[in-house]
Amino acid sequence: MSKxxxxxxxxxxxxxxxxxxxxxxxxxxxxxxxxxxxxxxxGSAVFLPVSGGEAPAPGTWLSVAYQVYLLALVYLFxxxxxxxxxxxxxxxxWRLRVxxxxxxxxxxxxxxxxxxxxxxxxxxxxxxxxxxxxxxEHRALHDRLxxxxxxxxxxxx
Numbered sequence: 001m002s003k004x005x006x007x008x009x010x011x012x013x014x015x016x017x018x019x020x021x022x023x024x025x026x027x028x029x030x031x032x033x034x035x036x037x038x039x040x041x042x043g044s045a046v047f048l049p050v051s052g053g054e055a056p057a058p059g060t061w062l063s064v065a066y067q068v069y070l071l072a073l074v075y076l077f078x079x080x081x082x083x084x085x086x087x088x089x090x091x092x093x094w095r096l097r098v099x100x101x102x103x104x105x106x107x108x109x110x111x112x113x114x115x116x117x118x119x120x121x122x123x124x125x126x127x128x129x130x131x132x133x134x135x136x137e138h139r140a141l142h143d144r145l146x147x148x149x150x151x152x153x154x155x156x157x
Contacts, residue, residue: 096153098150
């Protein structure tokens, strides 16, 4: 293992940061889920004129375009927040932040990998999230795969 990989946790945790607890991760996830549902509703309202005011028929190119469009909106929500400060609104509420081994917000590549790998965590019936309960650094499967950590920031004040 490289020296960089061995030193990563100590660099990530500088400044009184600690690894996120599982319950806080789930709290932020639930908060963000409400925001994602809102994004999907608003995105669908914007898409309705394209489909003539009707839901696209399953199996049509318009249905595929609609699904890709909604996935892109959700991707942009997470990746933009993660790369520009390391936190979504749900993470902000719980003082959580996604960082890379340098202790800064993930790069576009790392955030994109985390998003795709989070899809894998969900596809495994949530086991990728449960992974954090048994991981020494409380990292979910998608954090391991993307080279990121979810940390808790100290109280400001």
